[in-house]
Amino acid sequence: MTTRFSLAVVPGDGIGPEVTSQALTVLDAVAADHDVAFERTEYDLGARRWHATGETLPETVLEEIRGHDAILLGAIGDPSVPSGVLERGLLLRLRFELDHYVNLRPSKLYPGVPTPLAGSVTDRGDIDFVVVREGTEGPYVGNGGAIRVGTPHEMATEVSVNTAFGVERVVRDAFARAQARPRKKLTLVHKNNVLVHAGHLWKRTVDAVATEFPDVTTDYLHVDAATIFLATDPARFDVIVTDNLFGDILTDLAAAVTGGIGLAASGNVNPDRTAPSMFEPVHGSAPDIAGQSKADPTAAILSGALLLEHLGLPEAAARITTAVEADIADRGTTARRTEEVGEAIAARVAGGVAVG
Amino acid sequence: MTTRFSLAVVPGDGIGPEVTSQALTVLDAVAADHDVAFERTEYDLGARRWHATGETLPETVLEEIRGHDAILLGAIGDPSVPSGVLERGLLLRLRFELDHYVNLRPSKLYPGVPTPLAGSVTDRGDIDFVVVREGTEGPYVGNGGAIRVGTPHEMATEVSVNTAFGVERVVRDAFARAQARPRKKLTLVHKNNVLVHAGHLWKRTVDAVATEFPDVTTDYLHVDAATIFLATDPARFDVIVTDNLFGDILTDLAAAVTGGIGLAASGNVNPDRTAPSMFEPVHGSAPDIAGQSKADPTAAILSGALLLEHLGLPEAAARITTAVEADIADRGTTARRTEEVGEAIAARVAGGVAVG
Numbered sequence A, B: 001m002t003t004r005f006s007l008a009v010v011p012g013d014g015i016g017p018e019v020t021s022q023a024l025t026v027l028d029a030v031a032a033d034h035d036v037a038f039e040r041t042e043y044d045l046g047a048r049r050w051h052a053t054g055e056t057l058p059e060t061v062l063e064e065i066r067g068h069d070a071i072l073l074g075a076i077g078d079p080s081v082p083s084g085v086l087e088r089g090l091l092l093r094l095r096f097e098l099d100h101y102v103n104l105r106p107s108k109l110y111p112g113v114p115t116p117l118a119g120s121v122t123d124r125g126d127i128d129f130v131v132v133r134e135g136t137e138g139p140y141v142g143n144g145g146a147i148r149v150g151t152p153h154e155m156a157t158e159v160s161v162n163t164a165f166g167v168e169r170v171v172r173d174a175f176a177r178a179q180a181r182p183r184k185k186l187t188l189v190h191k192n193n194v195l196v197h198a199g200h201l202w203k204r205t206v207d208a209v210a211t212e213f214p215d216v217t218t219d220y221l222h223v224d225a226a227t228i229f230l231a232t233d234p235a236r237f238d239v240i241v242t243d244n245l246f247g248d249i250l251t252d253l254a255a256a257v258t259g260g261i262g263l264a265a266s267g268n269v270n271p272d273r274t275a276p277s278m279f280e281p282v283h284g285s286a287p288d289i290a291g292q293s294k295a296d297p298t299a300a301i302l303s304g305a306l307l308l309e310h311l312g313l314p315e316a317a318a319r320i321t322t323a324v325e326a327d328i329a330d331r332g333t334t335a336r337r338t339e340e341v342g343e344a345i346a347a348r349v350a351g352g353v354a355v356g
């Protein structure tokens, strides 16, 4: 009996299509052995469509996407489109409309991966943590505006919106993840000495939910201090919970110190399953190398593993991460083409045979 | 003829008094040779006063402080005081009331300083840049609030306020600094693909002011990408201009990658000189090591050098930075007490004699 999952695939802009295609190859490579099949519908959203029609995410397309079991997304954004149009109108719109309140971003320094950190830092312990970034509130809500634009009297605001409802549900999710990990440690990152209203809501919520998770230890760091520790002692982190903007910043830095944005996967998760969750590499569309088969598809492939976990296929997911780890350990210094990386990982997944 | 400068000294909390005292010792050590004297008035502000009187910054004290030529500040904040009370009520109040719109934070990797970055990163070039952080706007304005606090319906907001007036003056200052440096490069850091109103104001302002500085090259980075480059290629930066919150985050990371927060100096500058500027180490009050002579006073001492530059004494400032560089180059692995570091630097400044 084959279980069929329907995937909405949004390759998007720049290197998005190239890396998504490899992620799908690898998903197909595990499918048969686990008695699943992935049916996909591709959605042509992004810069090309915006130029052709002026649309970012038509209502009808959003409704169609809602009908799928999960979404695989490549990357969104192109220099030919004014900054913000596709990000707000398509990527963030999907995250908000589909209530992706847990933006899950694991960071792990795999053996053999080059890191910008000195040995004195990486020797401090295993670097393996996950950032639970809130995905539907904070300064990302789009609650801002401007008056007298273009005059010397212009005034522009951006409002960070934080609700007890929104903070509590993501904090509870983060505690549950911490609880399930060996170290059981949760770090709240905010800036509650300056952003006192939002910051105190976050802090009080963590303190309150902590009583439900007595084996999880918690601590608090200001966001500025958190960046210091990410550079000097990332092994100290287990689970980090933080707001949408701080999470955006911390996860790029986390990716950088654990071998680069080419390896960083993410899931935009709706834990209540009222809408499909969406899986995408943390990296952007990298228009400068688009279409040249230079992009590393590993982050997209690992995002596929997160997708499998979300669909309740942890063993299939583990096969992908194991294959990726093995591929990374064998990476030499010769650059491989995007499809070479994808095929090598797919081959390992399918047969356990080292290719490449 | 001795020129007398009046300094308002705010030692503050935690390690603040220890490091400030060393900064003053070093300032005195250069004074005589440059025919200047520093008269100081010490202001007892911070946790002790708040506990005793409930005051953070009384109006009369603020008015007295205004009458000085410059302010030397140690550190503000103590765990015995609710988070935000002293930061907002004292430190940020000084920055805002005295219109410190240029928060100047140089980062330089001195030879011999241990850095968390790998040789492959530090070999890419000299790391020597300055962050011009806006100091009087952004999410720091204190324009936020909360309703239904403590209930499941709590809602908390934080509003980032950005004006053409406020952005333009700091951007112009940053361009002038870039123009005066050999590389003449200015990088705007923001998040204009998400915070579109504020972000576009910043971007348009940089583009407009750029026409007045034709030899300065400019580029733009999203804040998340900027953290990646700070970890993987900090040598690429010359002058960074950014908003109050992004500047807070980037400068702690910048300090971390250039040898730590123990060396990072800052100036809260009012370039129009309508009120005294304020100089302080980037580090906090570190209550865990307060009173134990364990704190490194170097950041406070270098803040003294920035103070001298601001008072029009660049040669005296250079003597301090040269002495600090020499002291750093000679640092062994044995820890020195706070006052040993200060005295060693003071001795080098006074006589060029190596001590320590």
Ligand SMILES: CC(C)[C@H](C(=O)O)[C@@H](O)C(=O)O
Pocket: A076, A077, A087, A088, A091, A092, A248, A282, A284, B193, B194, B224
């Ligand atoms: C492209 C952009 C809107 C997005 C974000 O800021 O969330 C990206 O940086 C990310 O981290 O997924």
Ligand SMILES: CC(C)[C@H](C(=O)O)[C@@H](O)C(=O)O
Pocket: A193, A194, A224, B076, B077, B087, B088, B091, B092, B248, B282, B284
């Ligand atoms: C103490 C705090 C209010 C302050 C800030 O956020 O500006 C500090 O982190 C700094 O960078 O000077």
